[in-house]
Amino acid sequence: MNQRILPYLLVAPAVVFLGAFFIVPLVQTIVLSFDGGGTGNALGNYSRMVNDLNFGVSLRNTFMLVLVVVPLQLAMALAMGMMLQKIERGREMVLWIWTIPLGVSDLAAGLVWLALLQNTGYINSALFHLGLLDGPTPWLNSETPVTLFAAIVLAEVWRATAVVLIVIVAGLQTIPKEFGEAAEIFGAKPWRKFTRITLPLLKPSIQSALILRTVLAFEVFAAVYALGGRNFPVLVGEAYTWQNENQNYGVAAAYAVLIMVISLAATLVWLKALRTNPETQA
Amino acid sequence: MTRSGRFLLWSGIVALCAWVLVPIYLIGVGAFGGRAAAFRWPKGILPVNTSLDQILVFLRIEGVANAAMNSLIAAGLTMLFSLLLGAPAGYALARFSFRGADAFRLMVLLTRAFPLAILALPLTVIFIKTGLYDTPLGVSLVHTALALPFATLVTAGLFQGIPREFEEAAWVFGCTRFQAIRKVVLPLALPGLAASAVFAFVISWNEVFAASVLTVRERTLTAYLLTVLSESPIHYRFAGGFILIVPSIVFIFAVRRYLFALWGVTSR
Amino acid sequence: MAGIVIDRIEKTFGTAKALDAVSLTVADGEFVALLGPSGCGKTTLLRIIAGLESRSGGRVLIGDRDVSDLRPADRGLAMVFQNYAVFPHMTVFENVAFGLRTKNAPEEKVRRNVMRAAELLHIEPYLERYPAKLSGGQRQRVAVARALAVEPAVLLMDEPLSNLDALLRLEMRADLKRVLQEAGTTTVYVTHDQTEAMGLADRIAVMHSGRIVQCDTPMTVYAAPATTFVGGFVGSPPMNFVPIRNEDGRARLDGFEATAPGTGELLLGFRGEDVRIDAPERGLSFAVAVAEPMGSHVLLTGTIADKLVRVVAPTGIRVAAGERIGIVPDPERVVWMSPETGAALPRIIS
Numbered sequence: 001m002n003q004r005i006l007p008y009l010l011v012a013p014a015v016v017f018l019g020a021f022f023i024v025p026l027v028q029t030i031v032l033s034f035d036g037g038g039t040g041n042a043l044g045n046y047s048r049m050v051n052d053l054n055f056g057v058s059l060r061n062t063f064m065l066v067l068v069v070v071p072l073q074l075a076m077a078l079a080m081g082m083m084l085q086k087i088e089r090g091r092e093m094v095l096w097i098w099t100i101p102l103g104v105s106d107l108a109a110g111l112v113w114l115a116l117l118q119n120t121g122y123i124n125s126a127l128f129h130l131g132l133l134d135g136p137t138p139w140l141n142s143e144t145p146v147t148l149f150a151a152i153v154l155a156e157v158w159r160a161t162a163v164v165l166i167v168i169v170a171g172l173q174t175i176p177k178e179f180g181e182a183a184e185i186f187g188a189k190p191w192r193k194f195t196r197i198t199l200p201l202l203k204p205s206i207q208s209a210l211i212l213r214t215v216l217a218f219e220v221f222a223a224v225y226a227l228g229g230r231n232f233p234v235l236v237g238e239a240y241t242w243q244n245e246n247q248n249y250g251v252a253a254a255y256a257v258l259i260m261v262i263s264l265a266a267t268l269v270w271l272k273a274l275r276t277n278p279e280t281q282a
Numbered sequence: 283m284t285r286s287g288r289f290l291l292w293s294g295i296v297a298l299c300a301w302v303l304v305p306i307y308l309i310g311v312g313a314f315g316g317r318a319a320a321f322r323w324p325k326g327i328l329p330v331n332t333s334l335d336q337i338l339v340f341l342r343i344e345g346v347a348n349a350a351m352n353s354l355i356a357a358g359l360t361m362l363f364s365l366l367l368g369a370p371a372g373y374a375l376a377r378f379s380f381r382g383a384d385a386f387r388l389m390v391l392l393t394r395a396f397p398l399a400i401l402a403l404p405l406t407v408i409f410i411k412t413g414l415y416d417t418p419l420g421v422s423l424v425h426t427a428l429a430l431p432f433a434t435l436v437t438a439g440l441f442q443g444i445p446r447e448f449e450e451a452a453w454v455f456g457c458t459r460f461q462a463i464r465k466v467v468l469p470l471a472l473p474g475l476a477a478s479a480v481f482a483f484v485i486s487w488n489e490v491f492a493a494s495v496l497t498v499r500e501r502t503l504t505a506y507l508l509t510v511l512s513e514s515p516i517h518y519r520f521a522g523g524f525i526l527i528v529p530s531i532v533f534i535f536a537v538r539r540y541l542f543a544l545w546g547v548t549s550r
Numbered sequence: 551m552a553g554i555v556i557d558r559i560e561k562t563f564g565t566a567k568a569l570d571a572v573s574l575t576v577a578d579g580e581f582v583a584l585l586g587p588s589g590c591g592k593t594t595l596l597r598i599i600a601g602l603e604s605r606s607g608g609r610v611l612i613g614d615r616d617v618s619d620l621r622p623a624d625r626g627l628a629m630v631f632q633n634y635a636v637f638p639h640m641t642v643f644e645n646v647a648f649g650l651r652t653k654n655a656p657e658e659k660v661r662r663n664v665m666r667a668a669e670l671l672h673i674e675p676y677l678e679r680y681p682a683k684l685s686g687g688q689r690q691r692v693a694v695a696r697a698l699a700v701e702p703a704v705l706l707m708d709e710p711l712s713n714l715d716a717l718l719r720l721e722m723r724a725d726l727k728r729v730l731q732e733a734g735t736t737t738v739y740v741t742h743d744q745t746e747a748m749g750l751a752d753r754i755a756v757m758h759s760g761r762i763v764q765c766d767t768p769m770t771v772y773a774a775p776a777t778t779f780v781g782g783f784v785g786s787p788p789m790n791f792v793p794i795r796n797e798d799g800r801a802r803l804d805g806f807e808a809t810a811p812g813t814g815e816l817l818l819g820f821r822g823e824d825v826r827i828d829a830p831e832r833g834l835s836f837a838v839a840v841a842e843p844m845g846s847h848v849l850l851t852g853t854i855a856d857k858l859v860r861v862v863a864p865t866g867i868r869v870a871a872g873e874r875i876g877i878v879p880d881p882e883r884v885v886w887m888s889p890e891t892g893a894a895l896p897r898i899i900s
Contacts, residue, residue: 003604006459010374011386014367014434021401021427022393028404083295086283096538097299100306103530105488107504111523115309118516122308125324136323158305170542212394219397222490222508226519229512236400236491243403243495256400267395447635450602453622454629455700456652465652469639 029260033253045250049258052251058233064149065234066217066266069156073213074206076157077164081172082194095169102162109159110152110226114140117151117227142231152232155223160216164209171205172198207274214266218259235259306527312520313337320517340521349506350525352418353487356502359422360429360486361479367426368433369475373463375434376441377449390431398428402492409496416500424492429482436481440474441467477540480533487529552613552626552703553578553736554599560607561594561760568594570760571608578613581730581737582765583747586757587783592740593708595757599738600706601625612704623652628702632709634693636681642668642692643677649700667695670729687718694726698733705730707739711746723749744784748772756780774885778817778892781885787822787849787860792834793889794818801886803855804835808881811895817887820879822849823862833876836861838869 036044049055080098084091101109116122119136127133139147175198183193199206221236230237239255242248283291311329312320316336319329341347375383402424406415414420444467452462468475487504494505501509507522514522534541554576561569569591576582584592597603599610601622609618617625628649636645644651646667650660668674671691681689690710697705710726711719727750730737741747747754748768755765756779764776775781781789794803794816801810801818810816826833836859838852848863854877861877869875886895 004380007374007378007380007383010370010378011382014371014430015386015389017363017367017430018389018393018427021405021423022396022398025401025404026396029401032404079294080298083291083298086291087295092538094295094299096535097302099538099541100302100531100534102541103484103488103534104527105490105504105530107490107507108488108523108526108530111507111519112305112309112527114516115312115520115523116305120321120323120325122325122327125326128324158301166541173542215395215397219399219491222504225508225511226523236397239400239403240491240494243406249403249406252403256397256403259397259400263397264395445633445635447631447633448637450600450622451629451631451635451637451696452648452652453602454600454627455649455696456623458621458623461652466637466639 026260029253029256032250033257035250037248037250045254048248048251049254052238054233054238058235058238061149061232062218062220062235065152065156065220066214068153069160069220070210070213070217072153072157073161073164074210076161077168077209080161080165081168082198084169085172098165099162101159102166104159105222106156106159106220107222107226109155110223113151113155113158113223114227117154140228140231145232148228148232151227152220152224155227156217156220159223160213163216164213167205167209167212168202171202175201203274203276207270207276210270210274211267214270215263218263218266235262306531309520309524309527312517313340313524315517315520317515317517320515320520336517337521337525340518340525343518345501345506345510346503346522349501349503352421352497352500353503355418356421356425356493357483357486359419360425361483363422363426364429364433364482365437365475365479368430368478369437371434372437372439373441373467375438377446390434393427393431399424399489399491401427402495406495416497418500418502421493421496421502422486424496425486425489426482428489428492429485432485433478433482436478437471437475440471440478443474444470474540477537480537481540484530484533488526552615553580554704554738555611555614556595556599556608557611558608559595559598559605559610561591561598561603562606567760569598569605572757572760572762573608574755574762574765576736576738579734579736581739581750581752583739583741583751583754584757585741585744585747585754585784587742590757591760592742592757596706596708596738596740599704600627600629625704626702627704627706628697628700629706630690630693630697630708630710632712634686634689634713636684636689636692636696638681641678641680642673642684645681645692646673646677646695646699648696653700663699663701664695667699670698670732671695671725686714687722690714690722691725694729698729698735702735705733705735705737707737709740709742712741712743719746726750744786748784754784756783758783773821773883774894774897775819776894778819778887781819781887785821787862789819789821789885790854790857790859790861791817791819791887792854792857792859805832805876806834806878808879808884810886811897812886812888815889816895817889818879819885819887820883822860823847824880824883825861826878826880827861827863827867828876828878830874830876833878836875836877838871838873838875840871841869 033045034042036042037048084095087094117139119138124133124137138144140151179197179201180193183197188196219236220234221240224232224234224237235255236259239252239259242255243252311332314332314334314336315329318331322330375387405424409415409420414423448466449462452466457465490504490508493502494508497505503526511519556572556574558571558573559569560571572595584595586592594603598605601620605618609616611617612625612627637648640648643664646664647660650663668677671694673688673691673695676684676688681692684692711722714722723746739750751768753765754768754771755762756771757763758779764771764780771780771784775784775789778791781791792803794801796810796813796816799809801808801816834854836852836854838850840851842849843865846865848865848867850861850863850869852859887893888895
């Protein structure tokens, strides 16, 4: 077979597929969102979206979640990665346990934390045993927005820190041990070693972990529903409601475009904020 | 490291292991405990009157078994499609330098900046027209779009790790390109290919949004659980959550050697 | 058995010329080494012969058959790769049998050829093992056995010893020589190590910047390099070149004088071991910078007319850094080069 066309034949199926199920729906979503929704105004869907009661709340809720969850996950993953660096025996086992949540869906994670946090759940039982509660107490309804928010944060941190951890550990493995040893010989204390050697060399990994996580965090939906139902509106949940329950595809598309724009903006922010000079990397 | 430092380190490690494992254990207790356990107050840490029956009762609820079946079919198809499409593309990226290779790589990477599942929204209309709506096949197509970028980049890394000389040696000793791939490359790539297949399976098995949007009767397990969430008793929710978790954990255990290839390679 | 004709092979990468109309004829049963520094094009040339690399021009003939457009599989050759390329998922036996199996050779022949090749390379004890359990040297033997088992018309070897440690390389070199002499296969052998080329080859083709600058027997390449590059690349220490002036057919520098071709400025080339040490006023005036005792001899590094020169002196010589001594090259063994072109001038038979 001709050597020149062979690579094109090999990538063609993937390109066609991604064209059909990534590019086409992408364009369709954008077109659909501007169809006016029968109002004659191209921005009709957007104005319906913005004027909806839940819009402001869901936007605020989603951003709050991302802003709390993502930094928490990065900090935890860094700490876990550094701990793994320090141990030899049992490293494989610990790493496996810590990455188990990778295989858990957001819906299941929500249900897991529901088991712990529901009225008669384990956390309440523990608090009762400690004498801190008098009886079953609800945490996850609309009257307790703060604890509901905290519960969602818990579920998200529990589920998705593993992805960040994997990327961080992979990055740590590419940093030669000698750098840290050299720093130690010149008298650097552990914290200084971490901030001056490890973090800067880890920047590309941190960047890709943040991009990955931020985009996914803006899609948060199932865990929220499992824990709080409609009590805590988020953007993707609204898109889902408009599509499946209100059968209004235009407004759902407007939500989708909004989420896409936010995701892309977040990616660009991370690309710019954590830009690395390739020459300064190991 | 000092003794106290070592103690502190291992306390932290054990605490974080507990942080991961205890919630899974507790939903397991909930799933096997049935109604009585779900409403017991106050709860102890040990399981009470657990039995397999509780899970079986859940599985016999109308729609659950069908949903689980749909999930399996969709995930199996996703696995198949993403490998059939992704592995050749990965091979091309690993072995050839061709005009457009960088553009293709960029397109694959770009998918990650998009909330792909949400792109299922406009597909509803086309899927209704083409009869793909409300079928595991339709769901698997969207899930393949999610898994394909991973499959492509992971297999590219995999093939890159197999020295080109192995293939060249095979050519010199009488193989065609296809024979060389069959006799030399595939046997060496097999474990990695299996790992990325499993990974595609897990992506599909866990996906909620697209599956919920694209099905009404032929729900996948996640879509089914999501729709019945508000009206189902709490111990059924635990059973559903537990059934969702188990295969994923088994799969992640099976591919644990390749976790870095799956996430590490694709993270650069 | 077959000879190879390489006919004006060209290879360009973008605008860079990797091979510039290279021609070379290898006789049936001959062992030719392609010798040169990295980037000289020797591996590219070998891979073009093998059919693993496309060419920009020219032809390759094997046994009078134009194979330029054939796939590697159809060229009737075998190859030994630098990193061995022994398949890790097959036993040693299956590795050695690989070429025969792809050609659907009868089982009896497979067994016979594999056993013979294994015996030749002393790898019979490992036939049922997997390569992961073998050392680098053993894997190298498997790679050679795999190549010989198909009884190729032509054997190509790409730096086959460069991944071995020094001692093993010496041992393997001797074994290779024995095995290839017994097999009598036409061989093209790529290396950057001049001692390997000297020790193994019937002829050495020295390559530089995409051309063959000299192709001759090892002794001729060593004693009569065609260019200053060859003189500097072949031999250790490299040949010394000292600028010298030729008036009326006699070249003179310091206390040294010899009959020389051409006129005006010349380069005098001599090997470090082809010299006599004498008093400072006789011969070339050599300022010793370093004296390194090597056991069998003493290596002296210094300058003559500000040019770096290395000479070999007998053990027991007493010289110290900073001293001046006289160096008298053997007039029978000196070469004369043009300083402009770097090419050798014809020797004058006096």
